[in-house]
Amino acid sequence: MVAAEEESVTVIIREYEPEKDCQKVEEVERICEVGPSGKLSLFTDQLGDPVCRIRNSPTSLMLVAEIAVGNSSSKSEREIVGMIRGCIKTVTCGKKLSRNGKTDPPLPIPVPVLTKVAYILGLRVSPSHRRMKLGYKLVCKMEEWFRQNGAEYSYMATENDNVASINLFVDKCSYTKFRTPSILVQPVFAHRVKVSHKFTIIKLSTYEAESLYRRRFSTTEFFPRDIDSVLNNKLNLGTFMAIPSHEKWVGSDNFLSEPPESWAVMSVWNLKDVFKLEVRGASVLRKAFAKTTRVVDRALPFLRLPSVPEVFRPFGLHFMYGLGGEGPMSVKLTKGLCGFAHNLAKEHGCGVVATEVSGREPLREGIPHWKRLSCDEDLWCIKRLGEDYSDGSVGDWTKSKPGLSIFVDPREI
Structure with missing residues (x-):
């Protein structure tokens, strides 16, 4: 004290x-x-x-x-x-x-x-x-x-x-x-998002997810050494992989030794049970317009209208993390995973689904989001408190250049 x-x-x-x-x-x-x-x-x-x-x-x-x-x-x-x-x-x-x-x-x-x-x-x-x-x-x-x-x-x-x-x-x-990573937020509509039949989405076991992350993501900036604790946490809803439908999933060990030409992966974290959000300062007219879009979307879900959810009162969200992938179809596969995550959030009664990625993230184009709800540049600031591990590989991390990707720990959202 x-x-x-x-x-x-x-x-x-x-x-x-x-x-x-x-x-x-x-x-x-x-x-x-x-x-x-x-x-x-x-x-x-x-x-x-x-x-x-x-x-x-x-x-x-x-x-x-x-x-x-x-x-x-x-x-x-x-x-x-x-x-x-x-x-x-x-x-x-x-x-x-x-x-x-x-x-x-x-x-x-x-x-x-x-x-x-x-x-x-x-x-x-x-x-x-x-x-x-x-x-x-x-x-x-x-x-x-x-x-x-x-x-x-x-x-x-x-x-x-x-x-x-x-x-x-x-x-x-x-x-x-x-x-300066970007926070990308997508509303959860009254209708389900259509996920292409050209993709197969597999839910990985915790063991498979940990093996994949440690083998493929361990050199990504801010990757947590205790990724196993994250994946085993009760708030983690699962890790999901998308591959082209003509590919066959034969287990993580075979995937790691001979991955398909294109693939994408992400995990989903349930923040709905941690805190709630709301959008403040909206006009009465904007609220009325949002309500109208929801009514139409519920009545005619087959039109898949981009309705505005009830975000002017407290609501929950799901957070996508650990996004990654490779190959010429990886952006499209990422979009498919985001659609899957949207539908999962709808089942859980969430208002939005969100993620945070590096401004240079190659898969960013596959992440649907509304600019009005998102933040193009979230600012991370850092301070050096002590010395690095003395292997001479990094030096002062505060002076290092950003990589293409960044691993955002969902426990810190």
Whole structure:
């Protein structure tokens, strides 16, 4: 716990205590604006548990900021006015070349370089207590815990036009603008999306999915070393592969040794049971138009009209992650997987299906989305807390160039 005096107000930063802090933290969450008008914004915690967004991470912590006016030291007179969440994991930060001794001559193969990273999310400060450096104090205290637990980098994500957040992290906390992935959001219509019969979609077993990801994605930036924990999590709805219909699926081992010319893969994460979203600031006319499109879509589903779902009230979503593929048909196969994911989300009563990919992602053209609901440039900022593993392969990760793809961990959404 740390305390600081500022104009007769004592600021206390301590670890979150579920039994006594839950209700007060939820109150702060509700009064904080978390998204621009007309865009998706965090509404409420579906599970009524403020730490549910980090409990699936291997190592996590939540801190709260309290104030006590004057010289009062009574806990009953303290007020929670801010909070921050953080988690730590090991991910891929680059790759090096190693020689494969099984071939003659030995061929170079890419090997992932790993680092321990920390992720900051859910930083909130009550509007009535801003400009008191509470955000700065919360970040500094969280970084202290990161260092104590061996994290080498800390990173966070924010909207590209969130001036206050960028000023805090970049100008005051010495973070560097690092990556600008895109958040792509597709509404879930009243009708089912048609998936081409030219594709076959297979649900992989957890073993098959882990083997595929480790063999094909382990050198992708931000790939989590504990991918098995992600795939075995109850929020993971499955990993799905699309191949041309004339190809036969003969198991993951054969696929890895002799993959078809074209293929695509993705996993689906159920965020509907974690939190809910809503679109704020829409006019009465826009809401009326949206309702009309839904009525027509339900009455005439065979027309497959792009109806606007009920997104002006809290709704759930599914998140697609681990997207990848190869071959001349990979973009079309990805589109087929997205259609499959849409229909799965419809069955679960979701309002949208979303994903986040690198701005340079080759499969991006196969991901249907509505620009109005999406974010072309989500901003990831990073800070170096310690030294890299000393193999000389990567150096300072904060200065590295982005790759074509990025692995977005669904536990951090």
